[in-house]
Amino acid sequence: MAKKVNYEDRLTLFVDFLGFKEKIEETESNSEVLQDLVYVMSEVSVIAKEGDPKEFEVSQFSDCLVISYGIKNFNLIFEIVNKLSHVVVRAAELGYLIRGGLTFGRLLHTKQLVLGPAMSRAYHLESQVAKMPRVILDPVEFNEALLNPAHDAVKAVKKFLKWDKSCEVWYFDYFSSEVISDVVGGDPMKYPRYLKILSGMIEEGLKSSHPGVLEKYIWMQKRYQLARKKFTGAPEDHPTRVRFPGYLESIEQLPMLKKEAAGAAEIVAKAEKERAKKCRGG
Template sequence: MTLEYDSTNPTLINSVVCFIDILGFQSLGLEAIKKGKGNEFLRDLHVSLTEAKKSLTPYTHLSAKVKVFTDNVVIGWPIFQDGEGELGNTFFNLSEYQFSLALNGYFIRGGISVGEHFMDEETVFGPALFKSYELESKVAIYPRITLSAESKENVERYLSFYSNKKDSPFYTEVLEDMDGEWFLNYLHILIDRFEEEIDENDYTPLYPYLKEHKHKIEESLNKYAGNYKLLKKYAWIANYHNYFCDEFIPRSDNFKISSPIKMSYPRRIL
């Protein structure tokens, strides 16, 4: 059984809600237009977003709704029962989306909340949407998807379902940042993808993706070397990339990034 948003009787439903956008999208577009490369940028963006969107709606039978307006995405997923499945699947799908765009040089930030929400083709409304937007615009700051207090409370409750909390998928899907904010550990999607092909002695299937991820970050670090405000945002993602290599991928020093701004590593939520 699932709950669905009903356009014939718009009603707020307890939902998992996410709002995300592409970091620096306007400046990227204006720069491309200024250089006479507007069409080239448009085509690249269109291909990247079209491919990435597949990960947001992998199953047509689900009640989740997605609205996309170029660089802005809103996801609403009505919660049935305790919501563990809806929140867990949202984390997984968003990690796929975030990683797919990162490999194309587009880094995103956003917020995930849990609460009352409604959406259909014409309308998106509810306190959970407002909270998700606030997280994206005021809290995320860096290219990360952060969790609301309600989302964190739900994750902590789901962790309690396990006799060993480290057996829960949330233990690897979510990290706590240096400022105390929880965010999606999207690079872990690599380990999920290649779970059957890797072991503690062989992570080689992941290496091409780590190499490309590193390359895209280094391009941005070089591009914004003279703009400290933007440089700091890409230094954050370089720091996260390096943390992931150290924490999850043995013998991955060759894939780490030399960042001009040093930051403290994030940490596990337990």
């Protein structure tokens, strides 16, 4: 007789690596791309599996990753967001963007399988709600607690998040120096190098001719520009220039990408106008 299984209440994170399909197609003719993919997925898998294995489960299949925690105490929400931050930042450092959703609900997650309402909800958040290269928190499960935090763990989690008032969701902030410094620590020059990687990804993405792709990189450029702007225009005797030579200069030398984003926005606007015209039957 099969062993009886039951759902558990679990924090459930589902993430998808963007552009993976195109990379897979490249692997057939370029073995270096295959080696790169294997390395990236291995790196992310190692990060996902760090910690006490009794607390969580991890499943990885193709370009998707599922991490879930049995909610024994509220501090675990900080644990899963902290783990998420390392996954997102490491993937970006390796040239990959992630989209995903974090929810709380009924889930069956073992070494062999993962299924349940929470899995369906997390997938829905990733595929239908997040839209941009970001990981969002389920507004149904988390908005009230985050807008009015009463627990220390929730207050700690908010430091990693940004509020998108246009669609009323919280998402993980992988642009600001405060968050990235907390995640990577150590060498202060890591942030300028990280921001340079993001700028390169955005610059390349804004060359696309596909409106749907351009929208994602326009969104990224706006947040990248805000992160960069905080470090530009400081006087020569600014304490940061003195304490960390080259730090501010490295960021100031990065491109703003405003012109590229404006050109991309024109392509998107034109596509939307043509789509609206077709809908009207004109």
